[in-house]
Amino acid sequence: MNAFRLAGDMSHLFSVLVLLLKIYATKSCSGISLKTQELYALVFLTRYLDLFTYVVSMYNTLMKIVFITSSFAIVWCMRRHPLVRRTYDRDQDTFRHYILIGGSFVLALLFHDKFTIREVFWAFSIFLEAVAILPQLVLLQRSGNVDNLTGQYVLFLGAYRAFYIFNWIYRYVTEPHYSAWITWIAGIVQTALYADFFYYYFISWKNNAKLQLPA
Numbered sequence: 001m002n003a004f005r006l007a008g009d010m011s012h013l014f015s016v017l018v019l020l021l022k023i024y025a026t027k028s029c030s031g032i033s034l035k036t037q038e039l040y041a042l043v044f045l046t047r048y049l050d051l052f053t054y055v056v057s058m059y060n061t062l063m064k065i066v067f068i069t070s071s072f073a074i075v076w077c078m079r080r081h082p083l084v085r086r087t088y089d090r091d092q093d094t095f096r097h098y099i100l101i102g103g104s105f106v107l108a109l110l111f112h113d114k115f116t117i118r119e120v121f122w123a124f125s126i127f128l129e130a131v132a133i134l135p136q137l138v139l140l141q142r143s144g145n146v147d148n149l150t151g152q153y154v155l156f157l158g159a160y161r162a163f164y165i166f167n168w169i170y171r172y173v174t175e176p177h178y179s180a181w182i183t184w185i186a187g188i189v190q191t192a193l194y195a196d197f198f199y200y201y202f203i204s205w206k207n208n209a210k211l212q213l214p215a
Contacts, residue, residue, distance in 0.1 A: 151204075
């Protein structure tokens with residue numbers, strides 16, 4: 001554990017809390033992509049297959065439980081909550097996310113540390129997480145205007161991955177023989193996907209204006 005890893009974890013946690021706050025406080029999921037949330041639920045489910053068989057620390061186990069349960073809770077609210085599901089932008093959330101799932105699985109079969117069920121699914125979760133934000137970004141571009149909580153949710157998600165890149169650099173410098181090329185490549189791709197959003201978020205903050213993304 002180092003400061004960059006902790007900052008990344010906290011940014012990730014804050015993103016989830018902001019999204020839950022939006023749904024709970026407003027009883028609305030407008031501007032949120034259900035497809036991205038389903039992808040994240042699949043990411044955490046396949047990454048943490050070792051939840052009850054491999055314990056690194058209480059902190060690690062607690063974070064695993066939080067991300068699994070929160071992701072499925074969000075999906076449930078968007079699909080089943082009688083008030084929240086009415087606000088879902090179904091007509092604009094049309095990204096074919098199954099293509100991302102299939103592509104990530106193929107990559108996991110080709111690139112993995114060991115050809116075991118757990119390692120292949122771990123690689124699958126890494127590849128899928130790298131692109132899971134795409135349906136959300138496309139939805140925001142289509143809708144144009146982005147409310148504050150949704151913007152902060154995406155911002156914290158991007159910050160989480162950016163901090164993790166610094167974490168990898170720190171570990172590469174300080175830990176002999178540290179190598180995780182699958183994670184590095186996927187993380188760089190994931191962070192790059194946020195670049196456009198970061199730019200327009202900064203412009204809106206600088207001009208004290210409402211965040212708007214070009215269609």
